[in-house]
Amino acid sequence: MLKPHSRRRRLPKLAEQFQIWLMQHVQNALATLGRLFDTPVPTGMTVAVIGISLAFPAALYVLADNLRTMAGSWDQTAAISLFLRYDITDAAATPLAEQLRKWPEIARVDIISRDSALNEFRALGGFEEALEQLKNNPLPIVVAIYPHAAFAAPAQLETLQNKLLRLQEADFARMDTVWLQRFQAILDLIQTGVVLLGGLLGMGVLLIVGNTIRLEILNRRIEIEIMELVGATSAFIRRPFLYAGAWYGLLGGLTAWLLVTLALILLQGSVSRLASLYRSEFPLAGLGISETLIVLSGSIALGLIGSWIAVERHLHGTEPN
Amino acid sequence: MIQFEHVFKRYPERGEALTNISFEMKVGEMAFLTGPSGAGKSTLLRLIGLLERPTRGDIVVNGRNLATLPRDRIPYHRRDVGMIFQDHRLLPDRSVFDNVALPLVVTGLGHKEVGRRVRAALDQVGLLKRERAVPVALSGGEQQRVGIARAVVGRPPVLLADEPTGNLDPELSKEIFQLFERFQYVGVTLLIATHDLALVRSMHYRTFSLGEGRLVNDTRGW
Ligand SMILES: Nc1ncnc2c1ncn2[C@@H]1O[C@H](COP(=O)(O)OP(=O)(O)OP(=O)(O)O)[C@@H](O)[C@H]1O
Ligand SMILES: [Mg+2]
Numbered sequence: 001m002l003k004p005h006s007r008r009r010r011l012p013k014l015a016e017q018f019q020i021w022l023m024q025h026v027q028n029a030l031a032t033l034g035r036l037f038d039t040p041v042p043t044g045m046t047v048a049v050i051g052i053s054l055a056f057p058a059a060l061y062v063l064a065d066n067l068r069t070m071a072g073s074w075d076q077t078a079a080i081s082l083f084l085r086y087d088i089t090d091a092a093a094t095p096l097a098e099q100l101r102k103w104p105e106i107a108r109v110d111i112i113s114r115d116s117a118l119n120e121f122r123a124l125g126g127f128e129e130a131l132e133q134l135k136n137n138p139l140p141i142v143v144a145i146y147p148h149a150a151f152a153a154p155a156q157l158e159t160l161q162n163k164l165l166r167l168q169e170a171d172f173a174r175m176d177t178v179w180l181q182r183f184q185a186i187l188d189l190i191q192t193g194v195v196l197l198g199g200l201l202g203m204g205v206l207l208i209v210g211n212t213i214r215l216e217i218l219n220r221r222i223e224i225e226i227m228e229l230v231g232a233t234s235a236f237i238r239r240p241f242l243y244a245g246a247w248y249g250l251l252g253g254l255t256a257w258l259l260v261t262l263a264l265i266l267l268q269g270s271v272s273r274l275a276s277l278y279r280s281e282f283p284l285a286g287l288g289i290s291e292t293l294i295v296l297s298g299s300i301a302l303g304l305i306g307s308w309i310a311v312e313r314h315l316h317g318t319e320p321n
Numbered sequence: 322m323i324q325f326e327h328v329f330k331r332y333p334e335r336g337e338a339l340t341n342i343s344f345e346m347k348v349g350e351m352a353f354l355t356g357p358s359g360a361g362k363s364t365l366l367r368l369i370g371l372l373e374r375p376t377r378g379d380i381v382v383n384g385r386n387l388a389t390l391p392r393d394r395i396p397y398h399r400r401d402v403g404m405i406f407q408d409h410r411l412l413p414d415r416s417v418f419d420n421v422a423l424p425l426v427v428t429g430l431g432h433k434e435v436g437r438r439v440r441a442a443l444d445q446v447g448l449l450k451r452e453r454a455v456p457v458a459l460s461g462g463e464q465q466r467v468g469i470a471r472a473v474v475g476r477p478p479v480l481l482a483d484e485p486t487g488n489l490d491p492e493l494s495k496e497i498f499q500l501f502e503r504f505q506y507v508g509v510t511l512l513i514a515t516h517d518l519a520l521v522r523s524m525h526y527r528t529f530s531l532g533e534g535r536l537v538n539d540t541r542g543w
Contacts, residue, residue, distance in 0.1 A: 020429065020431075021429075024429050222412070223412055226410055226411075226412060226423065227423065227427055228396070228399075229370075229372070229399065229404060229410065230399065230400070230423050230424035230427060230471065230475075231396045231397065231398075231399035231400035231424060231427055231428070231475070232396060232427035233393070233396045233427070234393075234396075236396075236427050236429075
């Protein structure tokens with residue numbers, strides 16, 4: 001026959017206690033995951049909804065990121081294209097370029113000769129027949145002007161443009177900055193969109209996880225009640241629900257990552273075709289390591305907070321009623 | 322071990338369920354709690370297990386004053402009070418083993434030790450061979466014994482039973498009460514609410530009689 005416990009028990013050492021505590025948490029976390037996989041369909045649905053919700057802002061972020069990279073590569077192209085008068089020859093253009101290089105505002109000057117311009121034009125494709133019709137090369141010489149970073153502000157560029165136009169060889173000058181600035185504004189807009197959409201869909205994820213955990217708590221009411229009867233602490237009862245929330249978050253985050261990555265793989269084909277039209281390669285950037293970590297930790301945090309809210313609202317702990 | 326001092330319990334919807342209850346039980350004492358339906362037997366047991374708090378009065382169990390016990394200490398109090406219910410309160414989708422293990426699992430006891438103690442408890446109630454069964458596959462008496470094993474597996478110093486034999490035939494009831502006697506021999510304090518007056522009389526233990534929420538009789542056993 002078993003005797004009732006004497007109240008005095010050997011207290012385990014601190015390290016031992018910590019080990020036990022850690023073991024319990026690992027076991028608890030794994031047991032919770034196992035329980036989620038016991039009901040794959042509802043779990044899968046919740047995870048999918050979270051994944052899709054998070055994939056939207058993540059995809060928008062990736063879009064903005066790639067557009068910025070693209071804009072960066074355009075920044076490297078001429079800020080001002082100076083089109084020379086048609087009667088200016090290549091021989092006359094060289095000293096002009098030499099002269100321009102001495103201007104303090106200008107970092108670099110490239111001459112795009114008529115022939116090379118024509119060749120580029122041919123390479124674009126689609127214009128061969130039209131070009132065949134022409135006897136002479138219709139293209140003027142273009143001088144690509146790269147200003148110094150210190151002179152790249154819109155107002156300064158405008159001054160530079162006017163100065164260039166006063167050259168007698170100049171026909172007209174095109175500034176690439178206006179639309180670049182617009183592009184920048186669009187990027188900023190998209191970035192704001194990422195934040196807004198992220199916040200909104202993040203709230204959605206909170207609600208989804210919260211509701212899922214709420215239903216789970218209702219389903220397990222009897223079990224919870226009995227656990228309370230036999231002396232489970234409220235921390236013990238809450239733990240599996242919080243773990244479930246964290247798992248939902250992690251699985252949802254992984255799903256979002258997968259969706260974005262798949263979408264990028266599918267898009268890379270058409271983007272490459274588009275890029276080849278511009279004679280460049282454009283490898284799409286996906287979610288990098290730090291971005292992936294942000295998505296995953298964010299989704300885990302959302303899952304945890306969502307489940308915590310549900311647990312706070314629907315589990316009132318061991319309370320005599 | 323269990324001490325009531327001028328305890329009142331009032332339900333807002335119904336009025337007083339317990340009125341001015343005072344008594345004391347010593348360590349290792351076994352007693353019955355009888356009285357007509359609605360007299361307040363279950364209410365009294367629920368107060369001891371802190372499933373409810375008294376409206377007035379002091380209850381001291383195992384050295385703890387329940388009136389001042391903070392909420393976060395309640396689970397630890399319940400670990401010291403094994404409770405057995407007429408409707409068993411077993412988890413229908415868990416095995417006998419898992420049901421009995423629950424009070425140990427919630428304390429964070431290791432796997433091996435849980436297994437050892439659960440089997441010891443199941444052995445005491447004669448259900449060692451049924452540990453893999455689910456509750457519905459068991460008879461009423463067997464289910465009640467699972468409930469008893471769960472109540473004693475943590476070796477609590479106090480054991481409460483609320484009509485543990487309500488649905489059982491006299492033969493099975495007697496067996497269950499004999500089981501309780503064995504716990505009393507090892508020093509457990511037992512309080513058993515029951516309607517089975519014939520059995521109560523045959524066992525000669527202390528008996529509390531409740532009537533309309535008052536303690537109307539406290540007969541010493543011998
Ligand atoms: N949660 C509650 N809310 C309101 N009234 C209650 C509650 N619990 C019990 N009561 C009332 O308190 C009185 C005592 O109930 P209790 O369950 O303690 O009686 P009992 O002696 O166990 O009866 P029985 O033998 O039928 O189980 C009853 O009149 C009951 O209606
Ligand atoms: Mg009752």
